[in-house]
Amino acid sequence: MQCPKDKTESLMDVVLAGDLPAKHCPACEGNWILPEVYHEWQQQQEPSKLEPVPADLDIGYEPAALDARAGLCPECHGFLARARIGLNPAFYVERCARCGGIWCDRHEWDVLIHLGLHTDVPYLFTADWQHQTREQEYLDRERRATVEKLGEELAQQIFDLAEKLENHPNGDFGVAYLMRRFTA
Ligand SMILES: [Zn+2]
Ligand SMILES: [Zn+2]
Structure with missing residues (x-):
């Protein structure tokens, strides 16, 4: 079985953390996880x-050199779809997309x-x-913009207040009060 990223490399047996058997590329250090193996492990x-x-x-993640290179499945030659994870x-x-095999680049x-x-x-x-x-990314951007406009201290008070109102059974009264103050 060949590496989907640097196609001349042969994949070798390896056991990943969590005791999951996989196929490892010695060149790019990516790992291929067979669909049936993953399913059984899961x-x-x-x-x-x-x-x-x-x-x-911040977990010190650095994308692998070949991360952005499109690849084909080493087993069925289906297209490898990419899923975005925040960070x-x-x-x-x-x-x-065809057989469900999983490719993880280095780390x-x-x-x-x-x-x-x-x-x-x-x-x-x-x-x-x-x-x-996408929602999470939107919230993060909004939070950063709030800190930028109001400063760290006031922004933090707003976040704390928002959380208190969110968790209070009558929190919507507080929200209505604030809105009235600013739309009058
Ligand atoms: Zn490789
Ligand atoms: Zn496949």
Whole structure:
């Protein structure tokens, strides 16, 4: 089986963190996870919480050199689709649209583990997850803009107040009060 990124390299057997057997490329250090192997392994895992990743989370992730290169499935030659995972710089996992095999560039499997997303990779390719990721990115941008306009201290008070109102059973009264103050 050849590497989907640098096509002349042969993949070798390896066992990834979490005890998942995979095929490893010695040149680019990417890993190919066979669909049936993943499926079987997934059955034995605890389900993850699957929350979108805040963009400012710093885990020292650096995209692999071949991350952006399009690849074909080493098994069925289907197109490898990319799923965007928050983070900055953005992080992508690839998956064969035809057979469901998963490709992780160098270090990407470990990042997935770190984020608790490794036990449900197929879900990352659904419209539902992609929608949540975009929402999260929008919220992060809005938060950064608020800090920029109001300064760290006042912005933090606003965030705290928003959270208190959100969690209070009558929080919408507080929101209505603020809106009246500013729309009169
Ligand atoms: Zn490779
Ligand atoms: Zn395939």
